[in-house]
Amino acid sequence: MSVERHLDGKVALVTGSTSGIGLAIAHGLAKRGASIILTGFGDEQLISKLKEDFTSKYNCRVDYIPADLSKVADINELFTSVIKLYPEGVDVLINNAGYNHVCLVEEYPEEKWDDMVAVMLSAPFHLCKRFIPLMKKKGWGRILITSSVHGMISTAGKAVYSAVKHGVVGLAKGIALEVVDYGITCNTLCPGFVDTPVTQKQIKQFVQDEGISLEQAKVDFVSKRQPTKTFIEPEHIAEYVAFICSPYAAQITGSAMPIEGGWLSK
Numbered sequence: 001m002s003v004e005r006h007l008d009g010k011v012a013l014v015t016g017s018t019s020g021i022g023l024a025i026a027h028g029l030a031k032r033g034a035s036i037i038l039t040g041f042g043d044e045q046l047i048s049k050l051k052e053d054f055t056s057k058y059n060c061r062v063d064y065i066p067a068d069l070s071k072v073a074d075i076n077e078l079f080t081s082v083i084k085l086y087p088e089g090v091d092v093l094i095n096n097a098g099y100n101h102v103c104l105v106e107e108y109p110e111e112k113w114d115d116m117v118a119v120m121l122s123a124p125f126h127l128c129k130r131f132i133p134l135m136k137k138k139g140w141g142r143i144l145i146t147s148s149v150h151g152m153i154s155t156a157g158k159a160v161y162s163a164v165k166h167g168v169v170g171l172a173k174g175i176a177l178e179v180v181d182y183g184i185t186c187n188t189l190c191p192g193f194v195d196t197p198v199t200q201k202q203i204k205q206f207v208q209d210e211g212i213s214l215e216q217a218k219v220d221f222v223s224k225r226q227p228t229k230t231f232i233e234p235e236h237i238a239e240y241v242a243f244i245c246s247p248y249a250a251q252i253t254g255s256a257m258p259i260e261g262g263w264l265s266k
């Protein structure tokens, strides 16, 4: 199926794009013509394989800039490196990097709380703060933050994760109002379970707790929560992001979009 290249000439920075949802989003944007800046953890071999994949599939410009988003110094270096490549900044900013640590609040390691907040709430703030003035000059921009279904509800053991994911929903709503006169939109994504390393860790725990096979655990784990009974594919999210970055989505701003197989309808 051919797709419209509505992002020709645009630049997208996608955090957490060395794996899972972020990588799929980067592919979706490159397919529409965007130049891509990848960032996230990964060894040299993985990064060169990822870059090669983008170049051969889309013939697009792709750069990789390493950064540990729990550190403001790294975020500053990331910003400086992007500006060296693209002095006018980026057109699309996808704040997606993250992970989960499932644990009751009373036992939650305090340094984990700090890290979760730093990576998933503070980093989007720092990146938005730095890139928005440049987007305003361009008079166009698309900002997305990956929240979660846990940006709307919570689960025992995920209080910290949901606190952070609720936080970015509020952040995006406020930003949406601040940039509304500049052709910029800001939205959050609220996925249910996607089969990525973040979920695989939880499923392994489920296998142990229930004493069942990995195959059975995958079915039970998802069916318990998502009425569709199947995992959400990273591409389902990526295609929605591609739409949000199209001219047809100019009026969608401040939204928190559930992509959760009906979980929230129960």
Ligand code: NAD
Pocket: 015, 016, 017, 018, 019, 020, 021, 022, 039, 040, 041, 042, 067, 068, 069, 070, 096, 097, 098, 099, 100, 119, 120, 146, 147, 148, 149, 190, 191, 192, 193, 194, 195, 196, 197, 198, 199
């Ligand atoms: P993933 O493990 O496949 O990808 C996570 C990405 O974030 C990787 O590129 C990793 O290198 C990067 N990252 C993690 N910590 C980082 C740090 N300190 N600095 C820089 N980069 C860092 O997992 P995923 O499922 O694709 O997760 C992406 C986002 O989606 C996360 O914010 C996660 O909370 C959210 N999410 C995931 C699910 C799910 O079911 N998988 C559901 C809802 C929301």
